[in-house]
Amino acid sequence: MTHQPSAPPAVTGPSVQSTPARSLLARLGEPRVLSWLSVVIVLAGWELAVIALALNPIYLPRPSRIVVALFEMFRTGGLTSDLIATLSRIFGGFFLALGLGVALGVWMATSERVRAVADTFIAALYPLPKVTLIPLLIIWLGTGGPFMLTISMLGAFFPIVINTVLGIGQCDQGLVLAARDLGASRRQIIRMVLLPSAIPSIFAGIRLGLGVSIILVVAAEMVVGKVGLGARLYLAGQVLETEQVFAVLIVLATLGIMVTKAQDMIDVRLGHWRVN
């Protein structure tokens, strides 16, 4: 690229002095590149190790086979409908939890009586591992949609309620006084002062809650589901389709990454006014 004499000065900045090899090495050292590169190296090592050691694919299939299995599952195996089922269970329950959780949180934070009543129940239910509720919920609700929505909602509900109460409790009382002084009603204070100031805390609750919802829905699907990623994972394991097990795990991991990244983006957008 950088031929010394006649080349037009199309090259910008850094490569003026360095040779091509050197600049490539420098590029490889960049953290972003490095993080992808490490993934590629691990996958290549895995592939080669499986071939070299002639491992039984039931124990450890080759990454290339897993990718093929993944595409096959999407193309003909109906994995798309499993993904949709799981996502709608997670987010259906999550949005229910968000609505109910923020509403109860606001109510608790603004009324001492409500708080006194709700605190005890939350203290009793919050530390309980929610998976332990699966048998009881199945007895009550069966194994269909209502059960899945409830288990998903239970996961996200408590972190959201608790963080909403906390966030509103930490609101600067001076801001509430200023709003009252400017004529805001109780409802306006809640909507225009308490909720906006609690948003960082509510989002911390959402972060925790959505994670628990994902775990619970997949776990519930593994126990009783006929469709859904959890059901697919369990089924593949039962029949020793290890490639499919890995394929579902990849889908779940990707889902996790996307949810985390989306939350990071929302956090940045919401955090622009935050005092640093």
Place this chain on the structure above:
Amino acid sequence: MPPVGTAAAVPAASTGAVATTVAVEQVGLVFPSRSGEPTVALADVSCHFAPGAVTAIIGPSGCGKSTLLQIIRGFLAPTHGRLRFVAGPGDAPHKAPHSTPHMTTVWQAFNLFPWRTILDNVAFGLEVAGVGRAEREARARAALAKVDLAGFERKYPRQLSGGMRQRVGLARALVMEPELLLLDEPFGALDAQTRLVLQEQLAALVETSGTTAILVTHSIEEAVLLADTILVMTARPGRIAAEIAVDLPRPRSMATTRDPRFAALFDHIYGLLRQEVIRAMATEGGGA
């Protein structure tokens, strides 16, 4: 800057209207404390605030001057005595004779909403009152221009200096066109130089707006520079120790501080406060 010393001793009655008088009648505030001995925050405070004038309340820290302001604002209920508002001929004719005047406050801690832009902070009061977006933004812009903050509408509070933030606080209170402006140690959180400049600007603003204002401060200089009347409070339990008329000509500026009458007033108030501050320190030392 307007020329200094144009002798117009008329206290900011530019509209010629005499609006609501605030009368504080034997107001006291006593609250129970854990030790059993009730704490007397305010004892038998009587004073009145003349319409269209700036009244400063000055006193040692902990004397209850901010508490008195909260009582006048209606955020604290006194345990004794009462407040009376008496409408004057300058009030709107439909106004009930003893209705509470429209008040807004400027706070020591600014209390700006950090998630709202400067424009939206100033427009907050109009927004909760149901004023439409176009109108409230226009009025907020005008108020910001009055405090020399045109061009900062889209910024957030954290992007502004302390002095600028308090000018936003002032614009937010003034945009509501209050009949009574409450200033609760408005420059207490600012550095000395910023304070001087803002005091001068506030003096000019209250002179032109003609609103009744109550200024709580612990700066003698600030009280003399801004007020028509100064109420000196005693150490806890707070009482009114003296009422002092400030007959310095307006408009006032930093040049006013070199007026011999300014020095005389300063010394007089300092003499009164000194005893109270010493007494406050003694009781605090004894009580703790």
